[in-house]
Amino acid sequence: MIVGDIKPIEEIVASISGYEKILIVGCGSCVSVCLSGGDREAQMLSQELKRKVHYENAPPAVAVDNILRQCELDLIKAYHEIPAGTDAVLSLACGAGVQTMAEALDPLPVLPALNTTFLGASFEPGIWQEMCKGCGNCLLTYTGGICPIARCSKSLLHGPCGGTNGRNCEVSPDIPCAWVQIIERLSRQNKLDLLSGIHESRDWRPGGAAGPRIRVRTGVGGSPGFS
Numbered sequence: 761m762i763v764g765d766i767k768p769i770e771e772i773v774a775s776i777s778g779y780e781k782i783l784i785v786g787c788g789s790c791v792s793v794c795l796s797g798g799d800r801e802a803q804m805l806s807q808e809l810k811r812k813v814h815y816e817n818a819p820p821a822v823a824v825d826n827i828l829r830q831c832e833l834d835l836i837k838a839y840h841e842i843p844a845g846t847d848a849v850l851s852l853a854c855g856a857g858v859q860t861m862a863e864a865l866d867p868l869p870v871l872p873a874l875n876t877t878f879l880g881a882s883f884e885p886g887i888w889q890e891m892c893k894g895c896g897n898c899l900l901t902y903t904g905g906i907c908p909i910a911r912c913s914k915s916l917l918h919g920p921c922g923g924t925n926g927r928n929c930e931v932s933p934d935i936p937c938a939w940v941q942i943i944e945r946l947s948r949q950n951k952l953d954l955l956s957g958i959h960e961s962r963d964w965r966p967g968g969a970a971g972p973r974i975r976v977r978t979g980v981g982g983s984p985g986f987s
């Protein structure tokens with residue numbers, strides 16, 4: 761899932777300065793699962809933004825709504841009505857959701873209330889861990905299902921680097937060395953031979969180095985060439 765953190769309240773208050781009627785919109789997908797941007801968090805932010813302590817003048821009027829996914833234009837258009845008089849939307853979605861909302865509601869300002877951080881997963885309650893950087897050329901077949909791009913501090917394709925501190929990364933004792941984990945898992949799978957090959961210098965163009973990426977899926981209703 762996409763993981764995000766709510767921005768500091770001072771930053772959010774500064775971003776809505778000058779607006780009199782704000783609509784806070786939660787997103788019911790990734791950011792609700794990581795407990796930063798769903799309906800509950802939208803309601804909590806609304807309560808906080810109504811407190812006079814944040815303002816020199818009167819607080820803005822604040823309403824709250826929620827969309828299942830703010831990253832889908834069709835869902836925004838189909839299910840969302842902006843209350844009359846709204847002069848800014850405060851989105852609790854990831855950066856993709858904020859931008860899709862801004863596109864759908866143009867010229868209404870859509871402001872981010874979250875900092876989008878990474879693609880991650882939760883292995884224990886309340887903790888999310890970065891797992892993938894969307895590199896566009898997945899290596900997990902060769903690395904025991906552990907991503908060296910996202911989980912090795914140096915994104916090494918061959919490791920460990922020599923700075924390994926016990927089973928941890930030299931960057932921090934709190935970070936497990938991804939390459940120790942890879943070797944241990946491949947050993948358990950009796951697949952250490954997968955590490956004997958040398959990966960050529962990586963082509964980072966599928967990972968975004970050639971500019972913004974786009975994916976076209978044909979054969980579904982409404983897609984290019986569908987009849």
Ligand code: SF4
Nearest residue numbers: 892893895898899907
């Ligand atoms: S190798 Fe690339 S696509 Fe696969 S998990 Fe890592 S960053 Fe994501």
Ligand code: SF4
Nearest residue numbers: 912920921929937938
């Ligand atoms: S110690 Fe391990 S995780 Fe850290 S940079 Fe080196 S190989 Fe990567």
